[in-house]
Amino acid sequence: MATINYRSDLSPDEKLLMGVVRAAETFKRVVSSVFRKHQLSFPQYNILRVLDASTNGQSRVTDVCRILLVPGANVTGLAKRLEKNDFIIRKSDPSDERVTILEITPKGKTTLKHIEKERDYHAHAMLEGFPEEEKRDLLEKIRRLLKNSRKAA
Amino acid sequence: MATINYRSDLSPDEKLLMGVVRAAETFKRVVSSVFRKHQLSFPQYNILRVLDASTNGQSRVTDVCRILLVPGANVTGLAKRLEKNDFIIRKSDPSDERVTILEITPKGKTTLKHIEKERDYHAHAMLEGFPEEEKRDLLEKIRRLLKNSRKAA
DNA sequence: CCTTAAAAGTCAATATATAAAATATCAATA
DNA sequence: TATTGATATTTTATATATTGACTTTTAAGG
Numbered sequence: 001m002a003t004i005n006y007r008s009d010l011s012p013d014e015k016l017l018m019g020v021v022r023a024a025e026t027f028k029r030v031v032s033s034v035f036r037k038h039q040l041s042f043p044q045y046n047i048l049r050v051l052d053a054s055t056n057g058q059s060r061v062t063d064v065c066r067i068l069l070v071p072g073a074n075v076t077g078l079a080k081r082l083e084k085n086d087f088i089i090r091k092s093d094p095s096d097e098r099v100t101i102l103e104i105t106p107k108g109k110t111t112l113k114h115i116e117k118e119r120d121y122h123a124h125a126m127l128e129g130f131p132e133e134e135k136r137d138l139l140e141k142i143r144r145l146l147k148n149s150r151k152a153a
Numbered sequence: 154m155a156t157i158n159y160r161s162d163l164s165p166d167e168k169l170l171m172g173v174v175r176a177a178e179t180f181k182r183v184v185s186s187v188f189r190k191h192q193l194s195f196p197q198y199n200i201l202r203v204l205d206a207s208t209n210g211q212s213r214v215t216d217v218c219r220i221l222l223v224p225g226a227n228v229t230g231l232a233k234r235l236e237k238n239d240f241i242i243r244k245s246d247p248s249d250e251r252v253t254i255l256e257i258t259p260k261g262k263t264t265l266k267h268i269e270k271e272r273d274y275h276a277h278a279m280l281e282g283f284p285e286e287e288k289r290d291l292l293e294k295i296r297r298l299l300k301n302s303r304k305a306a
Numbered sequence: 307c308c309t310t311a312a313a314a315g316t317c318a319a320t321a322t323a324t325a326a327a328a329t330a331t332c333a334a335t336a
Numbered sequence: 337t338a339t340t341g342a343t344a345t346t347t348t349a350t351a352t353a354t355t356g357a358c359t360t361t362t363a364a365g366g
Contacts, residue, residue, distance in 0.1 A: 005208040006220060013276040016288055017180055019295040022222060024177035026302040027170055032354095041321070055158040062344060067159055069175060074323060076346055081321080098331045098344040123166040126302045134294065135169055141283075141291050142172040148279045149179040185324095194351070215314065227353060229316055234351080251314040251361045 020145070027126060034118045038111050043068075044082055045115070047075070051088060051104040052112055058103045060093070087111065173298070180279055187271045191264050196221075197235055198268070200228070204241060204257040205265055211256045213246070240264065 010018060032042045040048070050064050051057050061079070065072045079102055082088045087108040093099035127135060163171060185195045193201070203220050204210050214232065218225045232255055235241045240261040246252035280288060 005212065006203065006216070007206055009206050010202075011273060011276065012288065013273070013280050016292045016295070017276055017279060019292060019299065020173060021177040021181060023295050023299045023302065024174040026222065026299060028174060030302055043322070049163075050159065053160055053162050059158065063159070069179065071324065072345065077322075096332070100345065120164060120166070123164065123170055126170060126298060127166050128301050129297060130294075135165065138291070138294050139169045139172060141287065142169070142176050144282065145279060146172065146176045146179060148281050149176065149183055196352070224354065225315065249362070253315065
């Protein structure tokens with residue numbers, strides 16, 4: 001047996017938070033296997049989603065960062081790979097040449113559509129056995145967690 | 154305004170799960186800043202915790218992987234860096250020479266002790282406003298999520 | 307024994323995350 | 337106008353994650 005010599009000594013708070021981390025990473029692994037079939041990684045997919053939900057399919061790098069809560073240095077490489085695979089284009093904002101604008105391509109949009117059904121299937125499977133009321137309650141608690149941790153950061 | 158041109162179109166299930174991912178990553182960022190002051194990364198810290206909770210402070214690479222739900226190739230590099238900084242030692246199991254055993258050092262143990270208080274402070278801050286009963290409820294739901302997603306994987 | 311399959315771990319290649327520093331542009335103002 | 341300070345992004349260096357291939361050892365069958 002694998003865990004026979006192991007006794008968890010996490011404090012209750014830590015156990016809860018580590019549980020959140022594990023659930024998140026396991027979920028990421030599950031849906032990543034879907035994205036990978038379409039040549040997308042999890043963070044790449046998230047960027048595409050943000051652009052797809054933005055007016056004209058465009059957004060500045062800074063805004064993508066703010067929405068996804070990721071540091072900007074991350075996005076440079078991600079955007080370059082997305083552009084190399086024709087999921088987005090990158091262009092400079094003529095009105096402010098410090099700004100890089102990312103725009104989703106038709107290929108990017110259709111890829112998101114293809115992914116949609118399978119993604120929903122997995123999301124639904126992870127929430128199997130959760131009635132609507134419990135989902136609402138869980139979402140509310142997660143939001144409170146997020147608010148607390150952003151305050152702490 | 155950052156999000157003015159962005160309307161989230163996530164399905165309710167996806168919104169919930171993406172929320173879990175965000176909460177997890179924000180928490181990781183917060184506590185990582187604590188670990189970093191002691192020359193440890195988040196995954197390195199987790200490995201130390203597993204070893205510290207194992208009998209004789211020892212565990213096989215495979216068992217660490219099973220407990221932390223991470224692929225084995227990860228642990229090789231992490232363990233090497235941990236060994237380079239004297240947090241653990243690596244040795245071969247004489248009874249089965251395929252096996253690598255990881256063992257926490259005294260330095261590793263004292264480092265965990267130094268981290269303990271600050272780590273608890275941050276964990277507690279993230280759970281501010283959660284009475285015990287809500288924490289229990291949240292933990293139960295998170296565990297159900299995790300069970301579902303491991304089944305789906 | 308000998309062959310083969312499984313198990314444990316490492317290695318290599320690629321993608322990602324992060325911090326720190328560098329670059330370029332903009333805005334304000336002296 | 338020249339300078340200063342703030343913004344937006346990229347670059348650089350290191351750590352991590354992930355997949356698949358590979359090596360060594362063990363276990364199982366014939």
